[in-house]
Amino acid sequence: MPFIPHSEHDISRMLSTIGVDTIDDLFDEIPDNLRCGDLEQIPTGMNEMEVSRLLRDKAAQDGLPLCFLGAGAYEHHIPAAVWEITTRGEFYSAYTPYQAEASQGTLQLLYEYQSMMASLMGMDVSNASLYDGASALAEAVLMAVRANRKSKSRKILMPLSINPVYRSVTEAIVQNQHIELVDVPFDAATGQTDLTALEQYAGEDIAAIVIPQPNFFGVLENVDALTAWATENKTLSIAVVNPMAMALLKPPGEWAETGVDIVCGEGQPLGVPLASGGPYFGFMCCKLQHVRQMPGRIIGRTTDLDGKEGFTLTLQAREQHIRRSKATSNICTNQGLLVTAATIYMSLLGPEGLKKVALNSHKNTQLLMNRLTAINGVELAFVSATFHECVIKVDADAKQLIETLAEKSHILAGFNVSESYPELGNALLVCATETRTEKDIEQFAGVLDSYLNS
Amino acid sequence: MSNTPDDRKYADSHEWALLEADGNVRVGISDHAQELLGDLVFVELPEVGQQVGKGDECSVVESVKAASDIYSPVTGEIVAINGELEDTPEAINDSPYQDGWIFVIKPEDTSELDDLLDAEGYQNLTEDE
Numbered sequence: 063m064p065f066i067p068h069s070e071h072d073i074s075r076m077l078s079t080i081g082v083d084t085i086d087d088l089f090d091e092i093p094d095n096l097r098c099g100d101l102e103q104i105p106t107g108m109n110e111m112e113v114s115r116l117l118r119d120k121a122a123q124d125g126l127p128l129c130f131l132g133a134g135a136y137e138h139h140i141p142a143a144v145w146e147i148t149t150r151g152e153f154y155s156a157y158t159p160y161q162a163e164a165s166q167g168t169l170q171l172l173y174e175y176q177s178m179m180a181s182l183m184g185m186d187v188s189n190a191s192l193y194d195g196a197s198a199l200a201e202a203v204l205m206a207v208r209a210n211r212k213s214k215s216r217k218i219l220m221p222l223s224i225n226p227v228y229r230s231v232t233e234a235i236v237q238n239q240h241i242e243l244v245d246v247p248f249d250a251a252t253g254q255t256d257l258t259a260l261e262q263y264a265g266e267d268i269a270a271i272v273i274p275q276p277n278f279f280g281v282l283e284n285v286d287a288l289t290a291w292a293t294e295n296k297t298l299s300i301a302v303v304n305p306m307a308m309a310l311l312k313p314p315g316e317w318a319e320t321g322v323d324i325v326c327g328e329g330q331p332l333g334v335p336l337a338s339g340g341p342y343f344g345f346m347c348c349k350l351q352h353v354r355q356m357p358g359r360i361i362g363r364t365t366d367l368d369g370k371e372g373f374t375l376t377l378q379a380r381e382q383h384i385r386r387s388k389a390t391s392n393i394c395t396n397q398g399l400l401v402t403a404a405t406i407y408m409s410l411l412g413p414e415g416l417k418k419v420a421l422n423s424h425k426n427t428q429l430l431m432n433r434l435t436a437i438n439g440v441e442l443a444f445v446s447a448t449f450h451e452c453v454i455k456v457d458a459d460a461k462q463l464i465e466t467l468a469e470k471s472h473i474l475a476g477f478n479v480s481e482s483y484p485e486l487g488n489a490l491l492v493c494a495t496e497t498r499t500e501k502d503i504e505q506f507a508g509v510l511d512s513y514l515n516s
Numbered sequence: 517m518s519n520t521p522d523d524r525k526y527a528d529s530h531e532w533a534l535l536e537a538d539g540n541v542r543v544g545i546s547d548h549a550q551e552l553l554g555d556l557v558f559v560e561l562p563e564v565g566q567q568v569g570k571g572d573e574c575s576v577v578e579s580v581k582a583a584s585d586i587y588s589p590v591t592g593e594i595v596a597i598n599g600e601l602e603d604t605p606e607a608i609n610d611s612p613y614q615d616g617w618i619f620v621i622k623p624e625d626t627s628e629l630d631d632l633l634d635a636e637g638y639q640n641l642t643e644d645e
Contacts, residue, residue: 211563354558354578379558379583388585 125472128502130430132451132493133278133477134195134225135342136331138306138419139497140403141410144333148403162375168398169373173361175405182308182408182416183325184315185347189358191401192393195328196231198344199224199272199302201357201391202326203236203243205348206270206298208390209323209355213297215267216241221255223248223277224302226482246271250485253281253444253453260291270298273322275314276307279479279491280427280451281444289318298323305345306331307449309416310424315347324348333407334400343397343404354380357391422496423450426503430494433507439514443489451493453479453486458514460488471509518547518642521613525589525629526638532613533589533629536620541590541629544617545577545608548642553579556605561597562619568594570628575618577608586618590628596620 068076073085082088108116129137147153152167162169172190179188192198203218218236220229220243233243244263249256255277273288285301292299299322301314308314315321330342348356354377362376382389408416427450435442439457456463460478467475476490483489494503520526524534530549534542550556560576568574568588575586597619601607608616623629633641 354560379578379581384581385583388583 127468127472127474128498128505129336129474130476130492130494130498130506131474132280132495133491134227134328135336135339136304136306136423136450136493136495137336137497138331138333138423138495140333140335140407143410144403144407147406148399153402154399163372166373169361169375171402171405172359172398173363173373174409175401176361178405178408179305179345180347182305182313183303183347184313184321185325186315186350187353187356187360188345188347189356189360191329191397192326192344192346192358193397194340194342194344195302195326195330196225196228196344197235198326198328198346199228199300200232200235201344201393202300202302202324202346203232203241203270203272204239205352205355205357205390206300206324207239207241209352210269210298213267213269215269217266217268218243219246219260219263219268219271219297220244221246221248221272221274221277221283223253223255223279223281223283224272224274225278228302241269244268248277248279251444252446253277253279254283254446255288257284257287257291260288264291264295266295268295268297270300270323272300272302273314273317274302275311276304276449276451279444279453280448280493281446282311282449285312285314285317287318289314289320289322292322293318293320301325301327303327304331304449305329306416306420306423309413310420311449321349323352329397329400329404332404334403341397341400343400353377355390356380357393419496420450423494424448426494426496426498427451427492429500430492430498430503430506433503434492434510437507437511437514440510443486450495451491453489453491455487455489456514458488460490463488463513464490466513467509473506473509475506475510518551519613520546520548520635520639520642522635524613525632525634526641527587527589527632528638528641529587531586531589533632535626535629539623539626540595541592541621541623541626542617543586543589543619543621544612545586546638546642547612549584550609550612550616553577553582553584555580556608559601559605559608559618561599561601562594564594564597566594568592568621577605577618588621589632590621590623591625592621592623594619595622 176188207216222245247256247259271292273285275285276282289299301322314325325347329345334342360376362374364372364374366372378384380390382392431452434440434454441455443453443455460480464475464478467473476492479486479489479491524532526532530546532544532546536542556577556579558578562574570591572588573585574588577584598617
């Protein structure tokens with residue numbers, strides 16, 4: 063039975079009460095040329111059995127390939143308990159509760175999530191999440207322009223070493239607000255943002271600089287120098303980080319003398335499975351002084367009239383249901399279910415567990431890097447410290463290589479970097495998380511060797 | 517019944533404007549406005565040196581239930597802001613006409629004050645609301 067509360071009879075009674083013949087008549091004021099008409103490309107509905115069959119068949123086509131692909135979303139082991147607990151009825155709601163304070167359990171969980179993220183990032187405050195990593199960066203850029211009241215330029219320095227998808231999503235969101243994203247090149251030898259290229263902007267009115275860690279190439283940026291540059295030039299700093307890497311590396315709150323102003327990124331590595339690009343969740347933290355410019359919901363802990371602990375939505379005057387068009391963002395909701403999983407994931411692993419995952423991912427990628435670059439026709443693109451990804455150059459067409467290895471050997475050989483960075487030639491971004499074994503890496507190396515050298 | 521001193525002028529958007537002996541105009545919000553907003557928790561102040569036009573948004577007061585823009589009642593330059601409000605925004609609730617002032621403008625033309633309501637006119641306005 064469909065979950066539609068109105069019967070045909072109910073609908074006709076409602077229409078006749080207000081003196082309208084059909085539901086379509088209610089939309090009369092929309093001109094014909096603005097209507098989409100019939101959606102001919104959309105197939106008619108299928109029942110549950112048919113849909114299940116279709117999805118099973120599609121999934122079977124993918125098979126279970128051996129994955130060395132990262133580029134923003136990563137295959138980590140997720141303990142079975144994570145989604146067992148997340149999908150309990152008490153948590154299994156993907157949305158911010160509308161009668162928020164009646165849902166103390168959900169609010170407490172979000173509060174715990176915020177505490178964990180703030181601690182992982184070394185920052186004062188976290189919001190209750192955003193849509194995904196790319197849109198979180200766009201929100202961070204908008205926030206920085208609001209928060210940097212001394213700056214009138216609406217110019218943002220955006221390193222070319224940032225994930226190109228993040229760059230294009232941010233561009234799409236901020237371009238109509240007259241915000242200019244200025245490219246900052248990377249050093250061809252190290253893959254790090256070129257500090258000398260920043261010199262031309264010293265003293266110029268710049269609203270904020272974006273600092274990725276690690277950057278899209280897996281390379282660790284010189285974050286202290288970049289953060290210090292921002293402070294010297296009265297520019298706000300926005301870190302875009304992989305949360306897993308922060309279990310191992312110095313968190314953005316401790317970069318340079320001051321720490322950064324805003325941190326954002328993709329939360330998927332924390333307990334969210336790879337699923338064709340989503341749903342994932344974005345995260346955002348900031349210094350306390352910027353909290354009123356922060357988008358998204360914030361949960362606070364308080365005491366009620368009887369002196370008992372309780373959780374509540376706080377600083378709501380920033381949000382659209384109060385501030386209307388002047389709200390800090392139109393995102394007042396969050397990816398509640400994914401955040402639930404991430405909170406449970408982090409609490410099951412603890413800081414030591416997270417650190418082990420990060421360390422093993424780093425170790426495996428080092429092994430992968432050494433093994434692959436020993437192959438004739440493969441070399442490392444950048445000489446730099448990396449976290450759990452690196453770029454290799456190959457003596458073959460990168461696109462064709464990826465397709466062949468996927469089809470013939472069920473190996474996802476990496477991300478084709480050449481499309482966004484033609485200057486790198488045929489290059490792949492490869493990744494080995496803690497889920498890859500020595501045997502997996504050996505298998506990949508063997509297949510790649512015979513593809514290139516036989 | 518809210519308090520409406522007759523030594524100053526009022527905008528229908530609930531700011532008061534007091535012409536001082538040095539020719540500058542001190543600005544705050546009325547007793548009626550602070551009552552409507554409830555407990556204030558934050559004030560976003562303009563910057564000293566900022567040029568503002570009559571009717572421009574130049575400050576925000578935020579209470580536990582609402583955030584409200586403050587419009588400049590005259591054209592001119594901001595010459596002082598009440599930095600105390602950053603730590604004690606409740607001064608606006610406790611003393612809207614004295615300690616709770618928000619900023620001081622050096623006006624270009626004091627005759628703009630004539631467009632504002634006097635205490636009686638403002639009182640009538642708030643009674644109609």
